[in-house]
Amino acid sequence: MSTASTPTSPPAPAAETTTPFDLDAYLARIGWRGAARADVATLRGVHAAHLRAIPFENLDALGGTAPSLEPAALVRKLLHERRGGYCYEQNTLLAMALERLGFAVTLLVGRVVVGADSLTRRPRTHAVLLVRVPGDPRPYLADVGYGDVAGLLEAVPLRADVEFRVGPRRHRLVTVEHEGPLELWVLRAWSGGGWVDQYAFTVEPFVPADLEVMNWHVATNPRSPFSWRLTVRRTTGTGHLALDERRLTETRDDGRVFTRELAGEEDVRAVLEREFAIAAPATTRLVR
Known part of the structure; x- marks a missing residue:
């Protein structure tokens, strides 16, 4: 998500509204039929x-607008419409659900470092x-x-130098030296025979107003790939699906990878409907 600054300023955060969650x-949307209580098993499930x-x-x-992060809009889009969202929407929705379940939640913000030299x-x-x-206490x-096949399947304890395995996915958290006053944590995923850094973060708390600025920047900056490149992901019961413009990649839990090129706009819409259960807006051009 590395992008340059844009020449204009983001809009002021929308006034906070109180919306019954x-x-x-939510539990029906995600298909959760387990306990609705604040314990580790529920968090992971x-x-x-x-x-x-x-x-x-x-x-x-992709359609030229930053998605709303207002609670009512998130509930409408992610729960009641046939849509998904990216990190600001997804984790804000999860935070609302966890708080209703009785968990204490703090918003953090990290740097995606895959392929970065620093x-x-x-x-x-x-x-x-x-x-x-x-x-x-943990x-x-x-x-x-996160969207990627290297993302977390379940929540993991904030513990350094311990390997976490959930199904085929393997992760570690490490702390590294840096110039800031807080510990710098890095999430690593096992990929291609080695540990690959995914993102780095500290435990400095952020607030929803911070996400408003980041959301606008990522969605509207012409140098941000999210503003011009179709990116859709789905974790399935047998693996992971990734659609990048017209390329559909299926990574199965047994390690096999299948890739095919879609024919065009009509084919892409059909795949969104069939494989991702997404009803794409008719006015949004998907193939460029």
């Missing part, structure tokens, strides 16, 4: 269910969550908005 509708049910997508940005070269543009479970890292 329908926990039952809800996290995994959310990830498999609600796809990652950037169709609003952990601090890129801007902070990726929203994640720090979750505290009642009675458990905070947990939760993130349903």
Whole structure:
């Protein structure tokens, strides 16, 4: 998500509104039929269910607008319409659900560092969550908005140098030296026979107003790939699907990878409908 600054200023954050969050509708949307209580098993289960049910997508940005982060808009789009969203939307929705369940949630922001030559070269543009479970002294890292096959399937304890395995995915958190006053954490994923840095973050709290600025920047900056390149992701029961413009890639849990090129706009819309359960806006041009 590394992008340059834009010549204009973002709009002021929208006035905060109080919107009843329908926990039952959320749990139905993600297909969660387990316990609705604030414990580790529920945190992990809800996290995994959310990830498999609600796809990652950037169709609003592709259509020229920054998606609304207002609670009512998120509930309408991600719960009641056939749509998904990217990290700001996904993790904001998860935070609302976890808070209703009784968890304490802190918004954090990290730098995506895949392929970067420095952990601090890129801007902070990726929203994640720090979750505290009642009675458990360990905070947990939760993130349903990364989108990539290297993302977390379940929330993991914020513990350094411990390998976490969930299904085929392997992760580690490490702390590294840097110039700031807070510990710099890095999430690593096992990929291609080695550990690959995914994103770096500190536990400095952020607030929704911070996300408003980042969201506008990522969605509307012409140098941001989210503003011009179709990006859709879905974690399935057998693997992971990724649609990048016209290229559809399926990565199965057994390690096999299948890729095919789609024919054009009509084919892309059909795949969004069939494979991702997304009804793309008719006015949004998907293939450029």
